[in-house]
Amino acid sequence: MSAETSHEALARAALVVPGGVSSGRRRTSPPLVTESASGAYLLEVGGGRLTxxxxxxxxxxxxxxxxxxxERVASATRRGLHAGVGVSLLEIELAERLTAAIPCADQVLFCNSGSEATAYALRLARAATGRPLVVRMDGSYHGWHDAVIPAAPGVLAETGAATLVATYNDLDGLxxxxxxxxxxxAGIIVEPIVHNCGPTVMPDDGFLSGLRALCDRHGTLLIFDEVVTGIRHHLGGVGAIQDVRPDLATFGKSLGNGYPIGVLAGPRPLMERFNTADGGTVVFAGTFNGNRASVAAALAVLDRLDDGTAHAxxxxxxxTMRKGLQEIADAAGVQAVATGYGSVFTLWFGPAPRDHDDVRRGDRALFTRYRQALRQRGHFEKADVDGGRSVISTSHTEQDIAATLEAAGPALRAALAGREEDQ
Ligand SMILES: Cc1ncc(COP(=O)(O)O)c(C=O)c1O
Known part of the structure; x- marks a missing residue:
């Protein structure tokens, strides 16, 4: 164990890395510097173990x-990490496995992150339709590139203006x-289940099929961003759970279990517009695309999840987590809803949200206080609303969940008491 605390180590980091962290979405208060991560646990420098x-x-x-x-990554990379030319047998195998699992996919292309996958999806939508505009939903997150973030310094106003923002679950607005x-x-990009604005926002019955119908009527491509939902909820994503087929789908995150990978999936006539195919003109490139470490990791993940028992x-x-959290919140007499789907959960302090405006009206300060109090008790949920979904892995046990639920009651009471003191 290091003698340095997270506060001290972060101060050191901040001298050489702006803010001390490698992504604007990694800032946490109080700071967290990890020595290692193992199974369901984080080991904090100079401190204890956090679930x-x-x-x-x-x-x-x-x-x-x-x-x-x-082990699978080690054995693949002993044979060279990346030729970077042509294609590897491993890539072929992964593409075959993914096209079998993802309903909209005749073909897939590999990149290194979810952001790259969504950027390629939008580029392809524009190229295929010859139209300039795309639509995203308020409160969504599709990565860091200019087309999908709110107006910010350094982003060309013209680029921002080419992305229209709609309200999730609002077909009339669309x-x-x-x-x-x-x-x-050209395209509508949507998280088929929204996991990026704190609480989970579920699609209303008929919302996704309504989107499909609208897109069909207007010759617009429907893009499901399954970077969170894909693999985690189903190997084929929400597009395989619901009877709604997007034109394109993006995958990432869970597919590599931490090894960087992004995937764009779609039908052959669209995918073969990329310049990876004969006559294709839409640019697709990347030195590390399809590298053996990420591809071997993805194959290992698919093997582990293939028979459905891990998902069950x-x-x-x-x-269990959502039910327990709801009971704890109800017992504390606080207005809250245990949102989520599958292995994703968020205890949200407000009514069940249908869109991002509902999320804005929730008690965000209590959300942060509660999660900070939980962390003091050894259980880590990121204390910021944006990106504040929590996830369970196959390494978590029933005992882990029970221990977190046991800590959640006192943490919530401490957060409520803290709120009253400040009022
Ligand atoms: C739905 C969704 N799409 C895209 C991305 C971007 O993925 P990456 O961070 O791998 O670039 C994220 C990341 O959180 C995401 O949640």
Missing amino acids: DYYGGAGAAILGHGDEYVT ATLFAEYPDQI ALFSLGQ
Whole structure:
């Protein structure tokens, strides 16, 4: 164990890395500097062990440092990490496995992150339709590139203006947008279940099929961003659970269990527009695309999840967590809803949200206080609302969930008491 505390180590980091962290979404208060991550746990420098529900931003579906994945990656990379030219047999195998699992996929292309996958999806939508605009939902997160983030310094105003923002679960609003911009909307990108704005926002019955119908009517491509939901909820994503088929789908995160990978999936006529195919003109490139470490990790993850037993266990743990949290919140007399789906959960302080405006009205300060109080008791859920979904991995046990639920009551009471003191 290091003698340095997280505070001290972060101060050191901040001298040489702006803010001390490698992503704007990694800032946490109080700071967290990890010595290692193993299974369901994070080991903090100079401190104790935290049961981890952040799971590498949702990537670690098998838990941290899974032995089987590690071994498969080691054995693949002993034969060279990456030729970087042509294609490897491993890539072919992974593409065959994914096209069999993902309903909209005749073909897939590999990149290194979810952001890359969504950028390629939007580029392809524009190229295929010859239209300039795309639509995303308020409160969504599709990565860090200019087309999908809110206006920010350094982003060309023209780029931002080419992305329209709609309200999740609001088909009328979307129909109005199509009327305002006839024949101009290339694609709609949507998280089929929203896991990026704190609480989970579920699609209303008929929302996804309604989106499909609107897109069909207007010649617009429907893109499911399954970077969180894909693999985690089902190997084929929500597109395989619901009877709604998108034109394109993006995958990432859980597929690599922490090894960097992104996937764009779609039908042959669209995918063969990329310049990876004869005559294709849409640019697709990347030095590390399809590297053997990430591809071997993905194959190992698919092997581990293939027969459905791991998903059944994950869903059951998720259900136990949500039920327990709801009971604790009800007993504390606080307005809260244990949101989530499958292995994702978030205790949210407000009514069940249907869109991002509902999320804005929730008690975000109590959310942060509760999670900070939970961390003091040895259980880590990221204390920021944005990106604040929590995830369970196959390394978590029933005992882990029970221990977290045991800590959740006192943590919630401490958070409520703290709130009253400040009022
Ligand atoms: C739905 C969704 N899409 C895309 C991304 C971007 O993925 P990456 O961080 O791998 O670039 C994320 C990341 O959180 C995400 O949640």
